[in-house]
Every structure is written in C-alpha cells, then in structure tokens.
Amino acid sequence: MPADRRRPTKAQTRRQILDAAAAVFAERGIAATSLNDIASTAGLTKGAVYSSFDSKDELVLTIMEEHIVDRMAHATAVFDEIADLGDATSEAGARLLHGISSDSTWHRLLLEYWGLAMHDPELRDGLAERRNALREAISNAIRRIADLREITLPLPAEHLAVAMLALSNGLAVERGIEPGAVPDGLFAELLTLLIGERPSWG
Structure with a gap:
C-alpha cells in the first residue's frame, strides 16, 4: 500500500504557520522576523504563507x-x-x-x-x-x-x-x-x- 501522501488542509497549514510565527516572534521579536523566517520554521514556502496571510x-x-x-x-x-x-x-x-x-x-x-x-x-x-x-x-x-x-x-x-x-x-x-x-x-x-x-x- 502506498504511503498516505494527502496534502494538509488549508486549516492545518494555517495552524502550522501560526505556530511557527509565534515561536519565531518569541525568539527574535516582531521587527527582526521576516516572512521568510516564518516560512522556513514552518517548513513551507513563502508563497504558502502568503496563501493564508496577507x-x-x-x-x-x-x-x-x-x-x-x-x-x-x-x-x-x-x-x-x-x-x-x-x-x-x-x-x-x-x-x-x-x-x-x-x-x-x-x-x-x-x-x-x-x-x-x-x-x-x-x-x-x-x-x-x-x-x-x-x-x-x-x-x-x-x-x-x-x-x-x-x-x-x-x-x-x-x-x-x-x-x-x-x-x-x-x-x-x-x-x-x-x-x-x-x-x-x-x-x-x-x-x-x-x-x-x-x-x-x-
């Protein structure tokens, strides 16, 4: 049986981004954090972040x-x-x-x-x-x-x-x-x- 490769739902991706953002903001502060930092921590692309947040x-x-x-x-x-x-x-x-x-x-x-x-x-x-x-x-x-x-x-x-x-x-x-x-x-x-x-x- 092939492994389950279903993509995460939009809600799951949004939660992943929020959790990553909270962790990076806590470590570096808001001003010193970029969307690239958040995307990297979340294991996503910057485009994936923009698909959930403007x-x-x-x-x-x-x-x-x-x-x-x-x-x-x-x-x-x-x-x-x-x-x-x-x-x-x-x-x-x-x-x-x-x-x-x-x-x-x-x-x-x-x-x-x-x-x-x-x-x-x-x-x-x-x-x-x-x-x-x-x-x-x-x-x-x-x-x-x-x-x-x-x-x-x-x-x-x-x-x-x-x-x-x-x-x-x-x-x-x-x-x-x-x-x-x-x-x-x-x-x-x-x-x-x-x-x-x-x-x-x-």
Whole structure:
C-alpha cells in the first residue's frame, strides 16, 4: 500500500504557520522576523504563507487575537463550572494571573507591536480594529455571566471589558519587571471589587 501522501488542509497549514510565527516572534521579536523566517520554521514556502496571510502584520494580529480570546474563555468558563460566585471569581482571577505568568512572551510581543503601531497609522488602525473586536467578545461574555448569575454590573459591560484588558496588560508589565510586586491573589481581588463579591481566598 502506498504511503498516505494527502496534502494538509488549508486549516492545518494555517495552524502550522501560526505556530511557527509565534515561536519565531518569541525568539527574535516582531521587527527582526521576516516572512521568510516564518516560512522556513514552518517548513513551507513563502508563497504558502502568503496563501493564508496577507502580511506579517496580519499574522501578528491573528496570534494576539487567538491568545486573548483563549485566555479569557478559559477564565470565564469557571462561572459555568463553579456554583459559588466568590469561588468562581477567585478561580477566574487565578487563571488570568497564571496566564500572565506562564506566557510573558506574549505580553512582550504586544508591547512591541503597540510601540510599532504608535508610529504607523496603518498599523494602529489594524490594531484598533482587532482590539475593538476583542472588547466586544469580552463584553458579550461579561453580559452572559451577569445574566447567568443575576449580577447587577457596576459599569457597562464594554467598560468592564476595557478594564479587564488594562488590568491584564498592566499586571503583566509590573510582574515582568518585578514578579514579587504582583501577589498571586491580586487579580481575583480586583475582579471582586468590580463585581462586589469577596472571593474565598481572602
């Protein structure tokens, strides 16, 4: 029987490119990485990369979007898994802080790209478009949780989404500079202040 030589699907190739790009960006940074570098790491041609992504910027934005969506989904899932609101809030904060600690590379890349975008209107517009979509997704998750738990939100969901992203990014910066400056329970405490339910760890 001949070996199975089926070509990878478009989705498989796209995943291969994203994984390779994330690895190379983490090692070299965004500015120092070329599409040729990514193609070589993925074991593909540059043309194969362009068949899935229009540019290096689209690759960066897609990786950032996937990361934050996955991290927020993992954190907010606790409100379906844990009955007690305080315990769920504590666990959500712990998961978010764990994400900050375990993937500091991603936050460095975000800061690098933000710095590049602040000097390039086209990059800034692309980043703003993706961040708007992320805030909307987080806002919808907050509204769902509020309805599920019958919580009266102290602020509009879209404002809370901005606050959560700002907290995540800010705590990542502070922990990256000095890990001990950000206690393990801090994110949970801050989430508690937002929804008014004291977590069980306190």
